[in-house]
Amino acid sequence: MTVQRPTPFQPATPAPDQVAFDRHELGQILGLYGRMVAAGEWRDYAMSFLRDMAVFAVFRRTAEHPLYRIEKHPRLRQQQGMYAVVGMDGQILKRGHDLPTVLRVLERKLIRPVD
Secondary structure, eight states: OOOOOOOOOOOSSOOOSSOOOOHHHHHHHHHHHHHHHHTTSOOEEEEEEOSSOEEEEEESSSOSSOSEEEEEOGGGTTTTOSEEEEOTTSOEEEEESOHHHHHHHHHGGGOOOOO
């Protein structure tokens, strides 16, 4: 009788070291950022690419806490959606599968009544 060792399981694709926004997503985010800067609402931004999420944070002034965070969580792709807009207080303002739909919550801040 011959005993064979089982072959070790190896995933088909290795897990990425960090999550990042792709070129198309970053183009949409920076387009919104440019419109908000032109309107005088935002002045600075920061990006963080972590192991489980990517974050684009926007600031009114260079401060400790961002006004909004646009987050990408790939592991939530099948549940609530991998994109989220989070407010200053940590409240999730919008979450979804489609980035332009999620960013619309911030574009509403751009629309103001004209006196």
